[in-house]
Amino acid sequence: MNLHKLIFTQNACYKAGRTIAPKGIMVHSTGANNPNLKRYVGPDDGLLGKNQYNNHWNQDKPDGRQVCVHGFIGKLADGSIATYQTLPWNWRGWHGGSGTKGSVNDTHISFEICEDGLTDADYFAAVYKEAIELCAYLCKEYKLDPLADGVIIGHYEGYKPGIASNHADPGHWFPKHGKSMDTFRADVSKLLTANEADQPTTPTSSNEETIWNFLSGKGLNAYAVAGVMGNLYAESALKPANLQNSYEKSLGYTDDSYTAAVDNGSYTNFVKDSVGYGLAQWTFWSRKQALLDFARAAGKSIGDLNTQLDFLWKELQEYTAVFATLKAATSVKQASDAILTGYEKPADQSDAVKTKRAGYGQGYYDKYAEADVPTPVPTKSVDQLANEVIRGDWGNGADRKNRLTAAGYDYAEVQARVNEILSGKTSTSTAVTYTVVKGDTLWGIAAKKLGSGARYPEIKSLNGLSSDIIYAGQKLKLPAK
Ligand SMILES: [Zn+2]
Incomplete structure (x- = not known):
């Protein structure tokens, strides 16, 4: 899932500020041929593109109506698919109206999938997948059973039980591509089960809190910190004395004995041995030389956590493009990809590796960042603004x-x-x-x-x-x- 956050703070629904204990999720589709997120989500954050009519939903009454949902799925300016969270998940949305038995607004999280002309199979497959991932994420977050009665429902399924207005979405669209709300619920359930199966990957390390606090303290937002940490975990399991595993045998050292030998000068080939070392698995000779000089100047062990963090921070600022992306990061994946392709640059930069590292990062995000910050987290400094x-x-x-x-x-x-x-x-x-x-x-x-x-x-x-x-x-x- 390519999840971003742009809370509709100007919408009267957001301002009303009522909260719910989410019991389910209602799936909507927009009913208009416009797959672009910028139609509904704004102002432009640099990814959405500019809405020249300024008629997005981040205003008191979008199109003169009292409407607001928790999220949108559609196209970014570059054509890629993304999800935007537009209300805190536990805010009460204005999306489903009401029926004889009450209102789905009191119980369900809601999101809209931006419709196109309804015939493009590729677009449908992409947004359907994104919607499944969003629902799996929310089911996990709020401990919802996707297959239980009334938990995940299309808008059109809310009328009969008397909890929503009489709308057709998204029942007029899914069947055109061989899908239905039943396949949708089954797919969410399947994904949840698969995710649970490889859950133990959420890494824990005694250093993670120190590293999180260090990077946060430098002013990076939570997406950026998580993106950096996911990569560091993939490189070193967050162990500053980590010697590249494949070389331990050929060099005849363990993490600790290698570190000690570099510190006491008995091993002299640290800079030129081309072996990865430390949090970021520094390998190239000039970077290892710089790390060694940095640690010596500080009078610290080459394997000292705080010394390596200071060094990492110094290096990151020198990678100006990566650093600019981090400072303005709007998702864990974006920050993680930037570190992977611009800073760590391992031989394998495939989508699978990107997904894996962003997944580690997401684990840290979930653990250390507040899930529902009621307002968007500003990322720019006052001077920059x-x-x-x-x-x-x-x-x-x-x-x-x-x-x-x-x-x-x-x-x-x-x-x-x-x-x-x-x-x-x-x-x-x-x-x-x-x-x-x-x-x-x-x-x-x-x-x-x-x-x-x-x-x-x-x-x-x-x-x-x-x-x-x-x-x-x-x-x-x-x-x-
Ligand atoms: Zn609807």
């Missing part, structure tokens, strides 16, 4: 304010920085920010970043927090240490 505003990317006046707010940014903060830059103040002393990860507390952050937990009220006041509640993905300004 201010420069984009000045360049004209965000429009003017109320339009600028709406668009920045919809994308999850603090308009006033960005505008203040714009004014500062335009007035010629060149101060670059932007405050240090910290991205909250699961399990964090204000006390813990103050202890870690300011040297004393007792300083947590300073963080609260600097960020205007009225309570001690923080959530994963939240960016906090930190006072000077």
Whole structure:
């Protein structure tokens, strides 16, 4: 599944903010010949493409109607298929109307599949597969049985039991390609079972939390952190002293004895032995030389976790294209693919390898990122946004304010920085920010970043927090240490 997130914060349904305990999923299709996601999902995030009519559903009443679903499946600007989450999954959507027995809106998560002319078999196969993956994901998340009565239903199946309006979707489409809601439910069930069979692959390592916190602390969003970690797991199982397994025998070393021999100088061929070592399995001589120099300069073991993380971070910034993708990542897969093809560059970069590494990354994402952050997680710095505003990317006046707010940014903060830059103040002393990860507390952050937990009220006041509640993905300004 190619899952992205763009929450419809401007839609009256989102603003209503009512929540449900999801009991099922209702499948819709749009009923209009327009397979492009940008028709419904906006504003453009760089992948969707621009909707010139601006009639997407991220507005108070799309097309004058009170409608909102939790997701859309359709085409990105480049023609590839994606899923966009557009409401937190446990928000109450406005999608199925009601019947004599109540409303499906109170119980079911909903998504629309963008219809095309209904005759393209390739398009159908792609969105059908994407929809199955989405439903399997949601069934796992909310512990739903896809085969149980009334759990996964097409809109047209909601009328008879009296929980939805009388619509035909998607029953007018699936049979044209030999499918039905029955095959759909069976396919979701099959995928869930298959996923469970190879579930033990969700890797655990004592280092994973340290690595997650390190990368999050550098300001990468959760997609990017997960994408990096999935690759590191594939390379080294997150073990910094990992010596490439196939060479252990020929060199006569274990992970630990190799590390010790490099550290004490008895093994002198570290740089030129062409053997992968460490978190990222650094192999090429110039990178191993740089790692060795870096560790020596820091007075640390070549196998030290934090030293390798510092080195990794330094390297990543030098891979400018990869780094730019990470900074703006909107999915785990996107970040993972960028690391695989632009940074790790192993011989095998096949789709199977991409899927596998992104899968490891997703495991970390599921474990450490909050599942339902109620607003989109902003990924750009205030300075970056201010420069984009000045360049004209965000429009003017109320339009600028709406668009920045919809994308999850603090308009006033960005505008203040714009004014500062335009007035010629060149101060670059932007405050240090910290991205909250699961399990964090204000006390813990103050202890870690300011040297004393007792300083947590300073963080609260600097960020205007009225309570001690923080959530994963939240960016906090930190006072000077
Ligand atoms: Zn419908």
